[in-house]
Amino acid sequence: MLHLEIVTPEKKIFSDTVEDVYLPGEDGEMGVLSLHAALVTVLKPGELRYQKDGETIELAIGAGFAEVAQDKLIILTDMALDDEQIDIEKAEEAIKRAEEALKLHEGDDPQHTAQLELTIAKNIFAIEFKRKRRKSI
Numbered sequence: 001m002l003h004l005e006i007v008t009p010e011k012k013i014f015s016d017t018v019e020d021v022y023l024p025g026e027d028g029e030m031g032v033l034s035l036h037a038a039l040v041t042v043l044k045p046g047e048l049r050y051q052k053d054g055e056t057i058e059l060a061i062g063a064g065f066a067e068v069a070q071d072k073l074i075i076l077t078d079m080a081l082d083d084e085q086i087d088i089e090k091a092e093e094a095i096k097r098a099e100e101a102l103k104l105h106e107g108d109d110p111q112h113t114a115q116l117e118l119t120i121a122k123n124i125f126a127i128e129f130k131r132k133r134r135k136s137i
Helices: 088-104 110-136
Strands: 002-007 012-018 020-025 028-033 039-043 046-052 055-061 064-069 072-077
Touching: 002 020, 012 046, 020 039, 028 064, 046 110, 055 110, 088 110
Parallel strands: 002 072
Antiparallel strands: 002 012, 020 028, 020 046, 039 064, 046 055, 064 072
């Protein structure tokens, strides 16, 4: 068994033992099982899946980091939502605002540009995740 913790700036989303975890690493999807080698990796916006008591739980996560040590996996991310928590209209509005801000401040501040691009990527993935879940129900 593997102890999984998912933490956002607002709160601890999940803390319990699970069978396995699949997460969106910077270089692609990565699986983590009990006794995985220790590592730290960057996370990109995408789908995080874990299996608990034979049930697969899926979350849309934002950017962040994952640390594996012994039989523990800690996910630090700026977003972790299930499909019921995603509001497509709000996500579309956030994308529109970020795109407008990018046009307005193009090239001004590379860090601000990266943050706006991340906002767009997270919200695009959240919309895709919600739509995918709707089709599979």
